[in-house]
Amino acid sequence: MTFIAKPKVAHPSLPKNALGFTRRDYEGALSTLCAGCGHDSITAAIVEASWGLGIEPQNMVKLSGIGCSSKTTAYFVSGGHGFNSVHGRMPSIAMGANAANRALSYIGVSGDGDTLSIGLGQFCHAIRRNLNMLYIIENNGVYGLTKGQFSASADLGTKAKKGETNFQPPIDAVLLALTLGASFVARSFSGDKEQLVPLIQAGLKHQGFALIDVLSPCVTFNDHEGSTKSYAYTREHYEPAVHADFVPPEREISVDYQAGETVPVVMHDGSRILLRKLDAAYDSTNRSTAAAHIQERMKAGEYLTGLLFIEESQRDFHDINGTPDAPLNSLPFETLSPGSQGLEKVLSRYR
Amino acid sequence: MEPTDTAHPDYYHRVVDCQWACPAHTDVPEYIRLIAQGRFTDAYMVNRESNVFPGILGRVCDRPCEPACRRGRIEQKPVAICRLKRVAADHRDDVTKLLPKIPKLKNGKRIACIGAGCASLTVANDLMPLGYEVIIFEQYGEPGGLMRTNIPSFRLPQTVLSEEIGMITGMGVDLRLNSPIRSMRELLGKGGFDAVFVGSGAPKGKELKLPGREAAAANVHIGIAWLESVAFGHIEKIGKRVLIIGVGNTAMDCCRTSLRLGAESVKVMARKPRGFFKASVWELEDAEEESVAIIINRSPKAFVLENGKLTGMLFDKMEYDLDASGQITAERITDEEFLPADDVILAIGQENAFPWVERDLGISFDKWDVPVIDKTTFQSTRPEVFFGGDAAFGPKNIIWAVEHGHQAAISIHRHAQGEAVSARLPPTINLQSRKMGMHEWSYSNDYTPVERRLMPHVSIKERFKKLNIEVELGFTAEQVEQEVQRCLNCDVQTVFVAKLCIECDACIDICPVDCLTITHNGTESELRARLKAPAKNLAQPLYVSAALPQTARVMVKDEDLCVHCGLCAERCPTAAWDMQKSTLHWPLATDEARLIEAQKPKIA
Numbered sequence: 001m002t003f004i005a006k007p008k009v010a011h012p013s014l015p016k017n018a019l020g021f022t023r024r025d026y027e028g029a030l031s032t033l034c035a036g037c038g039h040d041s042i043t044a045a046i047v048e049a050s051w052g053l054g055i056e057p058q059n060m061v062k063l064s065g066i067g068c069s070s071k072t073t074a075y076f077v078s079g080g081h082g083f084n085s086v087h088g089r090m091p092s093i094a095m096g097a098n099a100a101n102r103a104l105s106y107i108g109v110s111g112d113g114d115t116l117s118i119g120l121g122q123f124c125h126a127i128r129r130n131l132n133m134l135y136i137i138e139n140n141g142v143y144g145l146t147k148g149q150f151s152a153s154a155d156l157g158t159k160a161k162k163g164e165t166n167f168q169p170p171i172d173a174v175l176l177a178l179t180l181g182a183s184f185v186a187r188s189f190s191g192d193k194e195q196l197v198p199l200i201q202a203g204l205k206h207q208g209f210a211l212i213d214v215l216s217p218c219v220t221f222n223d224h225e226g227s228t229k230s231y232a233y234t235r236e237h238y239e240p241a242v243h244a245d246f247v248p249p250e251r252e253i254s255v256d257y258q259a260g261e262t263v264p265v266v267m268h269d270g271s272r273i274l275l276r277k278l279d280a281a282y283d284s285t286n287r288s289t290a291a292a293h294i295q296e297r298m299k300a301g302e303y304l305t306g307l308l309f310i311e312e313s314q315r316d317f318h319d320i321n322g323t324p325d326a327p328l329n330s331l332p333f334e335t336l337s338p339g340s341q342g343l344e345k346v347l348s349r350y351r
Numbered sequence: 352m353e354p355t356d357t358a359h360p361d362y363y364h365r366v367v368d369c370q371w372a373c374p375a376h377t378d379v380p381e382y383i384r385l386i387a388q389g390r391f392t393d394a395y396m397v398n399r400e401s402n403v404f405p406g407i408l409g410r411v412c413d414r415p416c417e418p419a420c421r422r423g424r425i426e427q428k429p430v431a432i433c434r435l436k437r438v439a440a441d442h443r444d445d446v447t448k449l450l451p452k453i454p455k456l457k458n459g460k461r462i463a464c465i466g467a468g469c470a471s472l473t474v475a476n477d478l479m480p481l482g483y484e485v486i487i488f489e490q491y492g493e494p495g496g497l498m499r500t501n502i503p504s505f506r507l508p509q510t511v512l513s514e515e516i517g518m519i520t521g522m523g524v525d526l527r528l529n530s531p532i533r534s535m536r537e538l539l540g541k542g543g544f545d546a547v548f549v550g551s552g553a554p555k556g557k558e559l560k561l562p563g564r565e566a567a568a569a570n571v572h573i574g575i576a577w578l579e580s581v582a583f584g585h586i587e588k589i590g591k592r593v594l595i596i597g598v599g600n601t602a603m604d605c606c607r608t609s610l611r612l613g614a615e616s617v618k619v620m621a622r623k624p625r626g627f628f629k630a631s632v633w634e635l636e637d638a639e640e641e642s643v644a645i646i647i648n649r650s651p652k653a654f655v656l657e658n659g660k661l662t663g664m665l666f667d668k669m670e671y672d673l674d675a676s677g678q679i680t681a682e683r684i685t686d687e688e689f690l691p692a693d694d695v696i697l698a699i700g701q702e703n704a705f706p707w708v709e710r711d712l713g714i715s716f717d718k719w720d721v722p723v724i725d726k727t728t729f730q731s732t733r734p735e736v737f738f739g740g741d742a743a744f745g746p747k748n749i750i751w752a753v754e755h756g757h758q759a760a761i762s763i764h765r766h767a768q769g770e771a772v773s774a775r776l777p778p779t780i781n782l783q784s785r786k787m788g789m790h791e792w793s794y795s796n797d798y799t800p801v802e803r804r805l806m807p808h809v810s811i812k813e814r815f816k817k818l819n820i821e822v823e824l825g826f827t828a829e830q831v832e833q834e835v836q837r838c839l840n841c842d843v844q845t846v847f848v849a850k851l852c853i854e855c856d857a858c859i860d861i862c863p864v865d866c867l868t869i870t871h872n873g874t875e876s877e878l879r880a881r882l883k884a885p886a887k888n889l890a891q892p893l894y895v896s897a898a899l900p901q902t903a904r905v906m907v908k909d910e911d912l913c914v915h916c917g918l919c920a921e922r923c924p925t926a927a928w929d930m931q932k933s934t935l936h937w938p939l940a941t942d943e944a945r946l947i948e949a950q951k952p953k954i955a
Contacts, residue, residue, distance in 0.1 A: 004797045006861060007798030007916055008800060009798050009863055009914055010864060011864045014884065035924045036857045036922065036923065036925070040856075040857055040860055190855075191854055191856060220924075223853070231854065
């Protein structure tokens, strides 16, 4: 953390997006996390991605639970809406908000503890419902806020800062999400913004639940030798399988993209994701082979990264439930409230 | 790119733009910090070490530091460096005890300086503490040279001038006033001097040979000579309507002086449009504030007389074609114009002139009749004769003359000690961490978004009452408090140790001006284009680290816009970044003396 606020002064030639905002306009409060925390890099990637998409800050909803990771929603897009929920209950709040207003961009930021321990049930059901949101797990394998105990994502054999070894198998968020039928599953690393920023953009534009499990080293409690989630270890064992480039609807796909081994995936709003295979054997449109491949690499001690699975054709929560097309706050009172006669009618169905 | 050699003294020196731009390499950020702490005397002494005349330069310096100031690239207006220098000079205590000690026992070497201007005085200032006997020959009755004769007292009060000159003459300099040197041969032959320093300035004002010039001589004046006569009280009034020819800083002094001697309408006539003016922006502003009209695109054609008396001047009206970069591509005369005038002052430049230096003394002059001087040592082709100030390379300004004086003093010392003048001490730079604790630095690192303070002036009505009322009042305490915080502490360097970096990106994410990038290496031009914010200022070198341990990428810093807030170092979990104050040591004659002394065999 830092005592002085980040000065408002900016580089005079910062580019502006379609709304006339610079990247600086998408920042939030100054981070109070440890210096060098991976989470801060993810925050910077979110800032970059939301600026690049030209999201109007007031149309962004930032949701989180409890933990170091959950503090980060305060550090980006200070013009957006925010909700810090109870530990592990962020998906419920996201669900409710999303049900009421489907027109906003939802971004939930959680940690491995908040998602895979106390919030595991909520997490699974948000995936089942294909809730239209981007869910980022800032995954560092430890409970940093309580001084570095192993979390549910701690790898077998990883060592704690004080030397204990972890003997419990981890819950892998990516494999879990694939099993539960998630429509957008990605893994990335806080130290690789070239990969992470387009993933965040694609995830925000994906209609349905988009999961990005981001390896985000805990610089204070999990960046030592023997740790399997340190900066050095992650860099050594990190294997990009598929690179995803995000192309907004208005931009043409340039020729050199077409020439290579790239597969475009068209999204609901007309934007495209260009999938570029870095691992020839990997297919990010086949759930079962993808899961098998990820598991296999994991056994070899590698983190497979990139956009690991995508299925744009899945129906999202609103589609399944036939909710109105417009946000509830835009509907006239008469439509929203059936009145006492209408209520009688509804109740009579249950008598 | 190869990793940047930060051990080279130029690298961090260049980051301190003001100090790099200052001919005398004044440690600007350091003295501004001292002012911020209320340590005016210390701030004054930091100044004095390099620029010798802080009180004088705090008023009339040409300020090469200010256009260079990084603050100007961040928010247009640079720090008011010059005005802050004056603050230190105005509020200091008595510095007598802090001045160099002059040895009672002299070293037996006698040095003659010609002209008691800033260059000669600097030579004396540097050589007196080493035990030299310095004799200064001055043609006028008072020392100061151009500073006294050409800078009007409403810009530079005589008291300030005399006090700072007094600090040097008080060292025991043998100052011989009213002693013009008529013959170099005589001086060299009979003087018995070990070295002669020529600091006689550029005292010859340029002439404008146009029809009517001779007939109108009584009312046509040469700017610098006229200012000199005003300074010594020989001229006390001027006509009602005055035309000034030329638009340099001398023209500005002439027009403002005319207003104080009774002129009612003063016009400064410029041949070219505004972008081509030689005068400093602030001097133009001050003149225009006093209702001086600056008339552009008028080329002087003839002096017009009636009954043998000047009535005005005839000008050609000029028109220019400019290209995209603002250069003149064509010019033509469209018309002519007569402007009435009672007096005309010519301020179109000045030259050095050496009618008193015989040409057969081994002192070579080039085809323009300018002495041949070595640019580093200031030595002429006759080994014991040195030149400095305007006498060396034509008119520049005080701060250049001071640096010439410092360098010439080194040469004179080496020459007098029988050492080669070209073998000189190199500059060095020292770095010292400013870290005090987790989030504490021993400098004020926060960015203060305050705009440049404006210098308060004496009211227009009041200032014309006397010739010597200083127009600029100096900053108020409140202004000082704010202006000092505008300094970006460019001398507190961001120092990077590549082997400590874990590439967590924390510094890159926090940098408010996007000056850091971790990327794969490349050629400079290619690298400049793909940094987080493109590095467009080619004059500021990039910092490129050694390969980083984890990925072999490099840390690249574009120093151009860094505000030295220290957030990169605060955010760095491994202290790969640190904020370290760089102290440049620019050798002076005393350093040379220490070295030569140390090399002498010790007597047990």
